[in-house]
């Protein structure tokens with residue numbers, strides 16, 4: 725059986741955001757759209773933008789794109805840490 729060729733949409737099927745051009749996971753999350761570097765064009769990119777996706781930037785390709793997936797999920801980590809801290813803390817009410 726032949727191994728299927730990698731398709732463009734394979735980049736959208738993983739667990740983490742990847743650069744649509746070079747496929748790297750080493751991305752920078754942008755708070756705002758960069759005015760210099762180009763935005764990745766495509767209906768899927770636009771769809772993810774409409775979906776409220778985060779903006780990522782590939783430093784190698786200097787391209788920006790939207791992806792709904794979370795690379796490291798720092799918020800989830802913080803929540804987990806806070807939850808464990810609450811669990812570990814003695815139940816004694818608020819400090820005076």
Ligand SMILES: [Zn+2]
Pocket residue numbers: 743744745746747748782783784785786
């Ligand atoms: Zn890239």
